[in-house]
Amino acid sequence: MLVHPKDEMRQLAARNKSRILFHRAKAVFPDGTTRVTVERDPFPIYIQGGEGAHLLDVDGNRFLDLNNNFTTLIHGHAFAPVCDAVSKLLHSGTCFANPTEHEIALAELLTARIPAMERVRFVNSGTEAVMFAIKAARAFTGRHAIARIEGAYHGAYDWAEVGQNLVPGAEGWEPSAVAAPAYRGAPPSLAEEVHLLRFNDVNGLDERLGASRDRIACIVIDPMPSRAGLMHPEPTFIEALCKIARKYGILIISDEVLNLRQSYAGASARYGLTPDLITAGKIIGGGFPIGAIGGREEVMRVFGADHAKPLLPQGGTFSANPVSMVAGRVAMEAMTQEAFNRLEEMGDRLRSGLKAIIARYDADFSVTGAASLFRIHPKRRAPIEFRDAYQGACEAAVMRGLSSHFLEMGILLPMGAAACLSTAMVDSDIDLILEAFDAFLALEVRS
CATH class of the missing domain: 3.40.640.10 (Type I PLP-dependent aspartate aminotransferase-like (Major domain))
Incomplete structure (x- = not known):
């Protein structure tokens, strides 16, 4: 999925303070960051704070967080x-x-x-x-x-x-x-x-x-x-x-x-x-x-x-x-047994919903994961080992496009890593994720 130049300019303008901070960071860090896992497209999103299932960046943008510091924050932010x-x-x-x-x-x-x-x-x-x-x-x-x-x-x-x-x-x-x-x-x-x-x-x-x-x-x-x-x-x-x-x-x-x-x-x-x-x-x-x-x-x-x-x-x-x-x-x-059960129920609903959308579009995607974890693959068959999950250049580009699309819809979806739910999430958050994926596949089909 290609990003229109005007859309790209609008995205950059919406994250201008992050761009400025990254310029400062490059003067003190070897590549502008302190973790190789920090995503940049073309620069990282700098965070002002978090509350529950959402993050607020330094430019005032609000995101549903499916990263939760690489699955750490099972209760979301500022529990x-x-x-x-x-x-x-x-x-x-x-x-x-x-x-x-x-x-x-x-x-x-x-x-x-x-x-x-x-x-x-x-x-x-x-x-x-x-x-x-x-x-x-x-x-x-x-x-x-x-x-x-x-x-x-x-x-x-x-x-x-x-x-x-x-x-x-x-x-x-x-x-x-x-x-x-x-x-x-x-x-x-x-x-x-x-x-x-x-x-x-x-x-x-x-x-x-x-x-x-x-x-x-x-x-x-x-x-x-x-x-x-x-x-x-x-x-x-x-x-x-x-x-x-x-x-x-x-x-x-x-x-x-x-x-x-x-x-x-x-x-x-x-x-x-x-x-x-x-x-x-x-x-x-x-x-x-x-x-x-x-x-x-x-x-x-x-x-x-x-x-x-x-x-x-x-x-x-x-x-x-x-x-x-x-x-x-x-x-x-x-994290009582009831809390784990609720997370699993949300995870099951999300994974089932994603698979149903894939089937409806007959798209070359699949979903893996369990409990509060999920991962979307640009593969028609769900992988059973690393070799199946390995992404070539074209597949990696598709996943970058998916993450960019989710970002435009106010969702932080990690690239090349497990996405996760938190106890702070509610049913409407699951609905938003499914809506974003449906919209992405609709664009893929038309392109």
């Missing part, structure tokens, strides 16, 4: 119970070298809800959580290599990054992808220590894991890989993964930094995955920085220092800081 609790806490201090009762309260909540979390440690981000989970698996097994799913995102730890940016070759995909470091200058040895698996590929599991079974400490898996396509895990794949991992003494790490929002007990419980370790973040911080590593008590003992130096020392100046602990506890307490 009153969190704001009140944090405001009260600030008068007694923000961080200490000593522990506080607040970290115990959040840990008690998480271990009571999530079957895989018998014990837990807090860190400051999802990246840290995955990093320390991998280290814990190494410390427990004495092995150094890992396995992970093609195309999935697990943060910025060197080993976790390998295989997240695969692209097909000139003749298409290789049957088994060759692992490669994610950035220039990374040690080439990383490729020898990371083994790539294809999501939902039952037949390839035993072959790939068995060949290096004495070297692999863990399998890192997002039960519904978000950046890789937000695909449903096949029950046979989950069953085979658990069986083969147990056979070879390989630990399973369920990365639920994003997908913990799939149910009251998380994503692994939803899909029948039985991990040894689980990572969490985003929604458990109530809008503040957080990460958590949980798991079987036996495995989590690698962090313990009851009698001697721990097998795996883990610290962090802001780990378990009171602000994140209090905000997280309050946010999670509000």
Whole structure:
């Protein structure tokens, strides 16, 4: 879908203050931003504030937010119970070298809800959580290599990054992808220590894991890989993964930094995955920085220092800081089973509505996701693995056009990432999303 030059000029004028701020930012940041995930078309939208399901930018434009800081804000913006609790806490201090009762309260909540979390440690981000989970698996097994799913995102730890940016070759995909470091200058040895698996590929599991079974400490898996396509895990794949991992003494790490929002007990419980370790973040911080590593008590003992130096020392100046602990506890307490049920009902209605619109236009689109998450693909068949979800240049251009169209209708739809709902949303918000998608496909058909 092409944007008319007059429409483009009008869009730029409506975001003039954002344009000016981006000009300032380029003088102090390497590319004008501090996160590679910040979208720009041609510059970022700078935010003045948020309330509930909506954002207000510096130019006064109001948007329905389907990003929610990459699925973090499950209650939307400025959730009153969190704001009140944090405001009260600030008068007694923000961080200490000593522990506080607040970290115990959040840990008690998480271990009571999530079957895989018998014990837990807090860190400051999802990246840290995955990093320390991998280290814990190494410390427990004495092995150094890992396995992970093609195309999935697990943060910025060197080993976790390998295989997240695969692209097909000139003749298409290789049957088994060759692992490669994610950035220039990374040690080439990383490729020898990371083994790539294809999501939902039952037949390839035993072959790939068995060949290096004495070297692999863990399998890192997002039960519904978000950046890789937000695909449903096949029950046979989950069953085979658990069986083969147990056979070879390989630990399973369920990365639920994003997908913990799939149910009251998380994503692994939803899909029948039985991990040894689980990572969490985003929604458990109530809008503040957080990460958590949980798991079987036996495995989590690698962090313990009851009698001697721990097998795996883990610290962090802001780990378990009171602000994140209090905000997280309050946010999670509000996520009752009823709250999860309501989000799922809205998500089901939205995904069903999107699919019905696609069918009505007989369009080359599909929808994936579950619970409060969804993703639209410029593919006639819904992907079942990363290779299916990979977008070529033409498909990526279509999705940029979709995001631009949504923006014109007052909706922030993330490009190349999972979109999400929040408890602050109402039925009319779902109606607006469906209306925007219907209008987009109508324009596609005419063009």
